[in-house]
Amino acid sequence: MGVRNGVRARNESAWLLPNDGSRTNHRLRQDMRRFADGDEIDLVIVGCGAGGSVLLQRLARAGWRVAALDAGPFWDPDTDWVSDEAGSHHLYWTDPRVIAGTDPVPMGSNNSGRGVGGSMVHYAGYTPRFHPSDFMTATLDGVGADWPVSYPELRPYYQQIEEELPVAGERWPWGDPHGYPHRPHPVGGNGEVFLRGAARLGITAKAGPVAIANGRFGNRPHCIYRGFCLQGCKVNAKASPLITHVPDALAHGAEVRPDAMVTRIAVDERTGRATGVHYVSGGRERFQRARMVAVAGYSIETPRLLLNSASARFRHGLCNDFDQVGRYLMVQGAPQTAGRFDAEVRMYKAPPPEVSTEQFYETDPARDCQRGFSIQTVSPLPITWAEHVAAQGHWGRALREYMSDYVHWSCLGALCEFLPLPENRVTLAEEKDSYGLPVARFSYSQCDNDRALARAAQSVMEDILAAAGADEVITIQRYAHLVGGARMAADERHGVVDGNCRSFAVPNLYITDGSVLPTQGSANPALTIMAVAARAAGYLAAGASGGTT
């Protein structure tokens, strides 16, 4: 109880939700503080996802006058979300984007969220920490980059966020070994298959870590294991900032302004300081004044906003004097291997995040490549499963035949640490969006190390499924999570922000989202994005209130 009481004292979100079977505290939203555009607030945050929401909540608690603008809606899980794959299309950022390079990365449902809560509304719920080695891959392995922040500096923030989500899982033996505040969830058919195959091969696999409370947490109910985590949790069991940080922020005087698309960051040409943000709401162009600006639009929209904020002083884009904006954008290679069993696995019956192994996370001299991968259960629903089957070349009658076999398949996914490369980047396309702004063009190409990692991961997944008794295995090459694009670095020639997320170019401009990560590890990034934002918030709250430092 100690931990839980401690959480409530510093983040009351779970207790601010209703306990009557509905999912949204409408009164809290109605009574929300609303700032006028002309108010010079302490901080305006662009984007209300993993990074933006944590910053909002922390600084509201510190007494700051703070507002977060989000391009999408202020979701109500009861009325806005459905227990259905195709019907969840509106959860994804589907404004136009152009993808290029030799290995282009599809956007939308796979990696891009929309609305308050951001991509964590539709993420699977895995929340592993990065390993200590992820913060110094250049030194240890001669690839990637060293962070200006070390793992021990981030550790206390990992612990805080794990308690606030909260995270359930077995004691974690990898990286910096640690426990979790909630017990592991029981596993379904897919997790059972993974554990069985891994055990037969002597591979350690563990249940968790997932940001789904095991048991009631505040007024959030227990998971009902319905399998639709990626469609937005209608239960309020899976953590997203919409329920883990926004309620507490509102209760402490923060404003969340939904349906407000920020189009440009304003910088005073004389002082060189940010003065607020231009945004469009209800078809009107508006301007919110602020003493500080934090951008948290994730790895595509954050660089795009900086590039679209070019001015006489910043002719090639805000914070882009050294051509760093948009670069080193990473995506994890995510080959997905499925195995067929005569028994019925029915992998849709449990949260898709169940079991994972990080045994292959670090560089292994026995492999012909640097860094590594993790393996996790993924449990695609029919439409996503059809993509897996169609990728084998099947269509028409054959596709239908293979699809009719759905209940017999178990599916694993790898997260491979593809390396940060300078040419993997966001630039502006010729094409304009509905606001008249150039859309993002994301070019992505793999290197040899990336391809070697994906091959190694596929081979391990095939072995695990075969050891569990699969008589067939089929693989699709996919991508997971985005990070990078405005990375933190020791100096302005190597990145866009410093270790405290403050931009090198504009002293009162911060970036607090996944785009600041210099490496990605083989871990799902949500927890690390939140921890980095919490650390930046601590720095801001402890310093001069208002960024005059």
Add this chain to the structure above:
Amino acid sequence: MSAGSRGAHDRAERFPGFDVLSQARHWDQVTADMVMARTRPPAPPSFFTGPETACARTLLNLLTGQDEQDGELAVPVLEMVDSRLAAGETDGWRYDDMPEDGQAWRDTLAYLDADARQRCGTTFADAPELDQLALIQAVQDLKSADWHGRPAAHVWSLWTRYACTAFYAHPFAWDEIGFPGPAYPRGYKNAGVGKLEPFEVRDAQPAEDPVKDGA
């Protein structure tokens, strides 16, 4: 790797009596309204022109293995794709060597008609089914090579993404694969290998592995 022929066993018999819609009373209202709407007669196409509609209907039905014999069980894939395109509901990205999705659909349907005229002297929709299947297969077989100035693989991706997303959104398709569909607020109580909920139906042909049998 092909469309294959009608399967040796009848798919409808894999999950005897399984009927997703019979459970609709257990779904939350918002989800139920959305899913039930898919089972009602669809609105006529508004994005595709008349000739495009004929071509797209044939293509989408063949991609999803539907033909006239399916009768009342047919999933209206053409109308589902058309309504997405009419609403501009894309996947949120396009390849830099392809136009935006709506234009890409119009262009590629025209290419398919052009190929059919060359091969059969008819539109794609009016060509014999074996020729239709061959024309589609030819696009897939090009892989990343050029097809009418576009990478065939990116055309294939566009077609199959829209087709599969529409088809497997439909409860009739869920009946066929044993998937119970919406699961809120009821959830599941019997997860695990070999375990069933009372409303699920066991596969009557568990050893009929189509990967082995059909490839």
